[in-house]
Amino acid sequence: MMLSDPAQKYRPFVAVDLPDRQWPGKRIEQPPIWTSVDLRDGNQSLIDPMNQERKQRLFDMLVNIGFKEIEVGFPSASQTDFDFVRTLIEQDKIPDDVTIQVLTQARPHLIERSFEALKGAKNAIVHVYNATDPMFRRVVFKVDKQDCVQIAQDATRQIRDAMNAAPETNWTFQYSPELFTTTEMDFAVEIVEAVMDTYQPTAEHRMIVNLPATVECATPNNYADQIEWFCRQVKNRDTLIISLHPHNDRGTGVAAAELGLMAGADRVEGTLFGNGERTGNVDIVTVAMNMYTQGVHPALDFSNITPIMREVEHCNQLPVHPRHPYVGDLVFTAFSGSHQDAIKKGMTERREHPDAIWHVPYLPIDPLDVGRSYEAVIRVNSQSGKGGVSYLLEQEHGVELPRRLSIEFSQVVQEVAERTGREITSQMIYQAFSDEYLERSEPFALASHRLWSEPDSPKVNLEATVDIDGQRQTLSGEGNGPLAAFIGALASAGHEVEIIDYNEHSRGQGADAEAVAYVEVRLDGKAIFGVGIDDSITSASMKGVLSAINRHHSTQAPAANVTSNTLA
Template identity: 45%
Template sequence: MNSKKYTKNYFMPPKIDMSWTAKQFPDKAPVWCSVDLRDGNQALVIPMSLDEKIEFYKMLIQIGFKEIEVGFPAASETEYEFLRTLIEKDLIPDDVTVQVLTQAREHIIKRTFEALDGVKNAIVHVYNSTSVPQREQVFKKSKEDIKKIAVNGALMLKELTEQAGRDYRFEYSPESFTGTEIDYACDVCNAVLTIWKPSQQRKAIINLPSTVQMSMPHIYAAQIAYMSDHLNYRNNIILSLHPHNDRGTGVADSEMGLLAGADRIEGTLFGNGERTGNADIVTIAMNMMALGVDPRLNFSNMPEIVKLYQQVTRMRVYERQPYSGNLVFAAFSGSHQDAIAKGMKWQEEHQPEHWTVPYLLIDPKDIGRKYDGDVIRINSQSGKGGVAYIMEQKYGLDMPKKMRENFGYCVKNVSDHRHKELLPDEIYKIFQDTYVNIETPVSLIDFKLNKTADSMRKGFVHLYINKCEKKLGAYGNGRLDAVSNALQEELKINYTDLIYSEHAMEIGSTSRAMAYIGITDKDSTVYWGAGMDTDIITASVKALISAVNKLPDIKKLCNNKI
């Protein structure tokens, strides 16, 4: 790796204005133009079929795009047929403008206009390369020669539109803008604008692509600021950006470019495009939303958008792709899970105006994600807070605080042993198997306890102990105390500090109750049991028996046939 072979290939503006850096974020959404069906499609290993392109196009409309670049009609018969299908099948809504791309070459422009026949609203996007490497190495032409190509292309667009009796809008891109002298790029764009003479009613688009990223984002934005200040007809121009992602800063280029004066963004869903891709419109739009700016695009059903995108493009949305990736809201870390769970509860209790949950930039529900399966994910790194959150949200189980810790370690050990993430149903099964209605070696048959004159409880508890049926007398200051006394006396065991908690799991006549009990043995270890039953008292007794069955001395005592 020899860094000395590289140098800066970009050009600073003749005059630098960085006043735009005082802005915190754009105050409104830009005009969005999806180039998925052209720039994105040409970058696919297997380009989309006609049916796939139509399906993708319809999704873009549902998301809310009002400008969609549908292809390069003169490039191939497939591209030409797609546009004709949209027109002939009346698939272009009145409020949607289709955009077509053409090089500034006569036969290509004419073929493009043939494809547009019958369309209501269109943008004809013409371009030619202007950078130093392109002029010197590819075209071997002077600055004047390159500018003449742009001017001739602009003239032809104007003439053919007038001949067609249409009001097509025009767009010009000095392709490879980032490698072009900024004052020269401005001169070429102004020469094109002199031909078009844009008005308020029919604005022209000047598109400044970062065809290859060559600088840090603030340099690109400074170039945009200069162009915004020095283009003629500025009030009648929509200044557009088309950032690529060679340096991995397509989103940053877009955001800073908007602050510097741009009005429009061309990009793709999830950043698909040649080489490292285009600006990711999903990320840019959602970044705006996270700052309180309405992006005017609807990503409320992100999972379905991702699913269709992957299906028709055969591309994969990376699991950590901002906002759209499968794991972007997932917290495996115990401390993160605990903070998120507490933040969610605080949000629910206080109903604040703004979203402030720790570790979650936006509310996952805003883009169609679920808390229990998408946010809190359980593996060997997880803690008690995350496990408890899953159990409460998905299964209605509200364990005592100390029991949560015990169960959290249990789940971590299982995940660590299996070397895998545990799904909610697997966690619930571990809970059931570990704590609920444990019946070996002691199991409940029945019990009956009546209130005495001195407000005590007296009666019997009917059990199987080591498969032997026994009916024990029971007496205590409550039902649970009476059963506990009977068990300790019969089994010759001692435990203290009985911890008890209960709650209803469901509402209705057939609702189930859940009870949790912790008992401390002679070694100061707490053993937990849980009971589930339609009757809360029965659930409590089952919870106590479940905890007793976990005491280490019980099996030994039972084997001695007590």
């Protein structure tokens, strides 16, 4: 049961004293060194850890994405990891520009086993850690600060000597004071400097100091303060690569990584889509794509994000949330009517200015940049409006509804959505459009027509064959154009129609293009739309008039002649 006063049990995080902090005014202007820990940190958190096949598939994909550092396992703790590392090396599956990384605890036999796994590697990082947090020192390991430093130095010395004994490998050393964020900051500097004294890094051969938020326990600005404070205090900063390893216990791992980079870090360890213990590691995809939206290329290629997501889901046997930033199946999808209307208008402007800076409402990036199409940007349910319906008709069926018709037809779709209680697909929308406007053939249906004009006459003559209440009739009329002549022909037979508005466009390209005509008429004092589609624009416009008349008649009982003013 939640406490009425949680202060009885929990205490706020004690912030670093850094009144002149500089990081809030910084910007991320270049990508960090990215290190994937999917195959180690991510894998150890899985319900069903990866087998060799899944590990290899994920490794190959990470290489293709562009990762140059990949933590491939904990070979001293897992025979599966050991065998995988050996397979990578012995079967020459590691590109020359990729460095593999292994993790080990600061214990002699585990360090020795790690070097056995790495034998023959071209480029390798040996990552050693020991817990420096006061609770771990006191409760878990029962060591004091001096003992803790000694453990780190002894492990460093053993790793240094093993590296010197295998000069054929290009080695990099990495040390993590585990639970850095809850370690006393002065002690974090003390133990790192003791490790540095043992390893002796130089500006030409730097060591990695990884500063993990092993358990995220404060707002991300505190992590940034800690990183900036550490970078200021530690000696010989130019001999170090400062690395971040944020976890996501508070749901702010991405923000912690971004602020940590602003505070001076050089490197980020994380996983694709944030898989990891508890609430996970920092999500490298989100951090990278956040940079991309600011005009900074992350040096990782997510141009085809859906196959990447599906492969990770296969390897991890875990789903990616449909609302996951940049990636989820629904992340570029709008159901809300107001959102859809704004997106539709933004996309229309984008088509008119395709080379302009990207500014489309509700879409922080162009879905095409990550291999998504525009087809799923707008989807329709009972929460949607005219904008979404019009967008789908236009994008997938080439039907560009005038605004007033869009309003009218959205009510038809709304009724379907509320009646079914489910999402309305593009095909369902077009079927409803066809049923409502295109397929109505009673009481009027156009059979054929013939046009001609007399010499020296501005008028167009028309003879139309029309089925009316199942009876074929021939109607004749004239006017300033084909549509006016058709209105005249209807009037001559006692069916008077007033045209309020008319729009047309082509659908498709080349010889197969169709004409679409939208006709708004006034009948019995009411405005109503009709739509016609035909290979001929003249036939399409006539069908549009009859569509409107038929829709009007469907609401009248008994049927009666249509009366209004003729086309001027």
